Amino acid sequence: MSPSTTMEAVRFHSTGDSSVLQLENNVPIPQIADNEVLIKVEYAGVNFVDTYQRSGLYPIKLPAVAGREGAGTIVEVGREVPLSFHLELGDRVAVFAQGTLAQYVAASAESILKLPSSVSTRVGAAVMLQGLTAWTIVRDAHDVQKGQVILVQAAAGGTGGLIVQMCKHLGATVIGTVSTAQKAEVAKQHGCDHVIIYKERDVLTEVLRLTDGKGCHAVLSGIGQSTFATDLASTRRKGTLVSYGNSSGPVVSFKILELSKKNIKLVRPTLANYIQEREEFVERTKELLDLLSRNIVSVPIEKEYMIDQVGHAQDELTGQKTTGKLVVKIAS
Structure with a gap:
């Protein structure tokens, strides 16, 4: 445990744009409960959920320390x-x-898992939230099967x-769908058959052209409002639409009878x-780490920021610049 009682942290005291994020150097180091672990963080990930909390779309008690995923070393165990x-102690x-x-x-x-030696803390921080989100989408939200046709919105993200x-x-x-020719090349590298x-x-x-007019077995979209009508129309009869994000804003004014068509x-x-139960969390996380260890899935880390650049990182994420x-x- 650090001899200091305070730490640097990115906090926000009110909701709004990225300007509400503040790097503070006198934030008390958390005191763990008996069932908790204290981690010295080496890397943290940047995610849309951070921007949803910051903007007020996802309410959170304020002031709050930002960030939902990370990786580092255990320094105290409840x-x-x-x-x-x-x-x-000392586990990565x-x-x-x-x-x-x-x-x-x-x-x-219950929300912590030891990293295998083949996975760095940098990758561990990058994959914890997005990786588990992606893996539960293709296993739990829609159990993707061999031979199915899947539409993935924002396939280069x-x-x-x-x-x-x-x-x-x-x-x-x-x-896969993308906004530019450059992103199309990235989506192809990920494995898209059509972009x-x-x-x-x-x-x-x-x-409809690529599926002989039938549409896709599943549409997996984190975009939200701006593509929802197209997402629904692109889903075939008895198919599944998984709307897992709000990058363009939340879906509003949807009539449930549309599904019956x-x-x-x-x-x-x-x-x-x-992953609410420990068994669920461990099962899905171990499967994900196995995919990483066997190089079946890779995490393309585009950019690394310092802790005083979090607002800039969030703006680049929401501005479709990544x-x-x-x-x-x-x-350090």
Whole structure:
């Protein structure tokens, strides 16, 4: 444990744009509960959920330390953490918890998993939230099967790129959408069989052409409002639409009877509800780490920021200026 009682952390005291984020150097180091672990954070990931919390779309108690995923080293273990969790001082771990954009984070032992030697803390921080989100989408929200045709919106992005790789591993044909020719090349590298540049071609027209008019077995979209009508129209009869994000804003004014036109299943998942039980968390995380260890899935880290650049990182994410994962280096 650090002899200091305070730490650097990125906090926000009110909701708004990225200007509300403040780097503070006198934030108290968290005191862990008996069932928690204290982690010295080395890297944290940057995600859309951070911007949803900051803007007020996802309410959170204020002031709050930003960040939902990270990785680092255990420096303290609560006395009631089960021995069966195999968490010890000095272990390198990944964590899914609030407050990772800080030098230290306290987290429930149930949301922590030891990293294998083949996975660095940099990658561990990059994959904890987006990776688990992607993996639960293709296993729990819609169980992707060999031979299915899947539409992945934003196929060059951090989560979208992981979903493409996972769908290909599971045997699906993947249609991806992107905004530019440069991003189209990235989506192809992820494994897309077909790429639609939506600024140049109509997505629905192309999807129907590529599927003989049937549409896709599943549409996996983190975009939200701006593509929802197209997402629904691109889903085939008895297919599944998974709307897992709000990068263009939340879906509003949807009439549930629209689903009955093709008996479509609509899923709006959140990661936490798929991994609420420790057994669920361990199962899906170990599967994900195995995919990484065997190089079946790779995490393309596009850019690394310092802790005083978090607002800039979030703006680049929401401004569609990125094609891979963004991470923040915490430890010096």
